[in-house]
Amino acid sequence: VLSQVWNAYLEAEAVGAAGPVLKHVFTRAVSVGKRVRSETGINKGAVSIGSAAVELAESLLEDFRNRKVLVMGAGETGTLVAKALAKRCVNPVFIANRTYERAVRLAQELQGRAVRFDHLEDALLEADVVICATSAPHYLLTRSLVSRVVEKRARQSSNSSLIVIDVSNPRNVEETVSTVANVKLYNIDDLQGIAERNRQERHRRIADAEKIVSAEVDRLECTLKANCVRTLVAALLSRVEEVRLKELEEAFRMMGTLDERQKQVVDDLTKVLVKQVLVPVVENLRVAAVNSDAALVEAAAKLFNLQDD
Incomplete structure (x- = not known):
């Protein structure tokens, strides 16, 4: 939001619609916004399901930056998840989508790797975390598929554990996947709890933010009057x-x-x-x-x- 506010000012300035007063007001507004974020932490904690999925994965795995993550789906939610992951992960994010070209576009934007759906099993063999953000009318990750992948992983590596987070609606991961050994399955219900806790924490910090803004508004008013x-x-x-x-x-x-x-x-x-x-x-x-x-x-x-x- 801060960048949108500043970009709006820059556009107005470019066409000669903003003078020194507006410049001062917008500069102070952006500065105060940054101060509120840094001093109150009001922007900390995911409140959207997609961001909560990334936050959950990060909390479950040590050295998350070096983990391999597969995002299934390149739609709105999948894109948000992939972008959030790209900021946190060193390794390229795997992106699988039924429309391969769409996966390629998103992968290129984020310097990730596009995966064809018919090669999904190969990507699952490499992934530490799978976040499913598709909108298919049926299960895409079934118990039989995940069991097969885990068995292959066990033969190839000592670490066969896999975290699966399903943010799809309807759910695209079969619930019985949770019964597969070394697999942890989380769904929207788990994420809504995280998002709600973060939302309540942000709400508690509103009063601190309002104090900062109120004091800065008084200072700004004095400055503008003096000017x-x-x-x-x-x-x-x-x-x-x-x-x-x-x-x-x-x-x-x-x-x-x-x-x-x-x-x-x-x-x-x-x-x-x-x-x-x-x-x-x-x-x-x-x-x-x-x-x-x-x-x-x-x-x-x-x-x-x-x-x-």
């Missing part, structure tokens, strides 16, 4: 600098011959005097703006004859 007198302050400083330079030139003329060092001393002196006089004036103008004291701001503009500047 309201920016034009007036700029005009005042410009007018004073114009007078300073004019009078300095006249002073140099009256003082006769001065070397560069002497001129610099006089120039620096006038700058210091101007600064000493104007700093409290400018600060009081900003305070007046923050306090919505329009009468004082208007009086200052009249006092310095800056109404039309």
Whole structure:
């Protein structure tokens, strides 16, 4: 969401529809959003079924980054799962889909490996985790298929265990797969529990997030109010600098011959005097703006004859 907000601002800026005020507001908004995420952890924990499947797999296996994962299905859920896995896994994610071309496109996007459905058994032999996100009207992973794969794995390696997570609706993994030795089967019911716990945890962190946002909104309001007198302050400083330079030139003329060092001393002196006089004036103008004291701001503009500047 933060990137979408910032991209929206960049598009507006590109067509000249955003000025310095909007730039400041959007910059602060994105900064505060990042602060909320880092300080409250409100974005931690999966709340979607696809993300919960990845979180579950990561919690069940040590050294998850180096595990091999097979995603069955390249539809909406399968794509979300595959993208989440690609961020966590070092090894390429295997992607199997009945429409092979669709699996190829997703695999290319994620630097994964596409698998033809008629070669599914070969991919199962290599996988540590299988996440099934298909929408077939029948079982795609049956007990007989998984049993055969586990037996082959046992002959080829000392580690024949396999984790199967079925996020399909209807379920595309036969329930009796859970009875196969060294196979752990999880389904949507298990994932909904994880997602709900994470959702409740996020809800508990809302109050902390709101405190940060509220404080930052107050700061932003003060900043924007202070900026309201920016034009007036700029005009005042410009007018004073114009007078300073004019009078300095006249002073140099009256003082006769001065070397560069002497001129610099006089120039620096006038700058210091101007600064000493104007700093409290400018600060009081900003305070007046923050306090919505329009009468004082208007009086200052009249006092310095800056109404039309």
